Amino acid sequence: MSAGRPSGGRDPAAAAPLPPRTLWVNGRLCRGEEATLSLFDRGARDGEGLFETLRVYGGRPFLWEHHMERLVLSAAELGFPVPPAPSLLREAVAQVLETDGLSDAVVRITVTRGVPGGRPTRTGAWVEAEPLASRLWAGAAAGAASAIVSKRPFEPGPLGRHKTTSRLAYHLAREEARVARVDEALLVTRDGHALEGAVSNLFVVVGGAVLTPPLARGILPGIARALALELCAGLGIAAREADLARADLLCAEEVFLTNSVQEVVPLATLDGRALPERSCGARLGESYRAEAARAAG
Numbered sequence: 095m096s097a098g099r100p101s102g103g104r105d106p107a108a109a110a111p112l113p114p115r116t117l118w119v120n121g122r123l124c125r126g127e128e129a130t131l132s133l134f135d136r137g138a139r140d141g142e143g144l145f146e147t148l149r150v151y152g153g154r155p156f157l158w159e160h161h162m163e164r165l166v167l168s169a170a171e172l173g174f175p176v177p178p179a180p181s182l183l184r185e186a187v188a189q190v191l192e193t194d195g196l197s198d199a200v201v202r203i204t205v206t207r208g209v210p211g212g213r214p215t216r217t218g219a220w221v222e223a224e225p226l227a228s229r230l231w232a233g234a235a236a237g238a239a240s241a242i243v244s245k246r247p248f249e250p251g252p253l254g255r256h257k258t259t260s261r262l263a264y265h266l267a268r269e270e271a272r273v274a275r276v277d278e279a280l281l282v283t284r285d286g287h288a289l290e291g292a293v294s295n296l297f298v299v300v301g302g303a304v305l306t307p308p309l310a311r312g313i314l315p316g317i318a319r320a321l322a323l324e325l326c327a328g329l330g331i332a333a334r335e336a337d338l339a340r341a342d343l344l345c346a347e348e349v350f351l352t353n354s355v356q357e358v359v360p361l362a363t364l365d366g367r368a369l370p371e372r373s374c375g376a377r378l379g380e381s382y383r384a385e386a387a388r389a390a391g
């Protein structure tokens with residue numbers, strides 16, 4: 095398996111090839127197509143991998159310790175070999191960013207259960223980075239983010255609270271969003287509990303209170319979600335975990351989503367309905383960006 099950029103089906107004669115990006119793979123810096131992973135790696139074969147996607151502001155990864163904590167705790171709980179030390183991964187991130195001249199970027203760190211057989215097992219680990227602009231949701235960038243409720247019922251199962259590379263169920267929801275030309279698809283259980291977005295956590299404002307589905311529902315404990323809750327406390331905004339029904343989405347005054355790359359995204363529309371308010375999400379978004387700017391120094 096190689097890690098070059100997908101061509102996206104473009105006519106090779108019509109477009110100049112994209113420059114290969116730099117990746118750090120198991121301790122080595124490589125360029126695009128040179129980056130390979132064994133077909134016997136359990137991450138490649140069976141989706142036995144964990145990853146973190148985080149945003150880099152002015153060259154500094156934001157909330158690094160939180161992302162590392164989630165990665166290391168999941169790896170331990172799921173019986174992965176010990177991933178590379180956070181200090182080594184941090185150095186790898188710095189090397190990739192520096193080589194590709196990136197400062198405002200999105201970094202992805204992936205670790206897999208490695209190649210089976212023999213002890214100790216070898217972990218697969220790689221680090222990659224992309225310029226930020228290519229990753230921002232189009233609607234959010236234009237100031238009018240939109241989402242749909244996925245038509246496919248979703249159950250997070252016991253792995254939902256880990257950020258695993260087994261993404262097919264989430265990607266099917268993302269595909270629904272792409273077809274509907276919206277930024278995100280919200281996941282709802284068969285019995286009508288709203289959970290999270292395919293790549294984001296969900297907040298609604300009902301009767302002036304900020305509510306977000308409980309982690310106990312098996313959703314991903316988002317790093318941006320945790321910061322948003324902390325910021326609410328600091329701003330004196332009443333916020334708490336609460337079970338949300340599909341109907342709550344339909345009558346919410348405001349809906350906003352959180353994600354480490356997209357930050358806090360107030361929705362302009364949900365399932366085509368214009369939401370009456372965006373002020374709470376906008377206020378939190380401002381506060382989130384101020385926090386990121388402070389951390390970037």
Ligand SMILES: Cc1ncc(COP(=O)(O)O)c(C=O)c1O
Pocket residue numbers: 147264290291292293294295314315316317318319352353354355
């Ligand atoms: C299913 C799911 N929920 C929530 C999130 C948001 O997590 P974070 O705030 O850590 O980016 C993600 C991020 O990709 C996700 O995949």
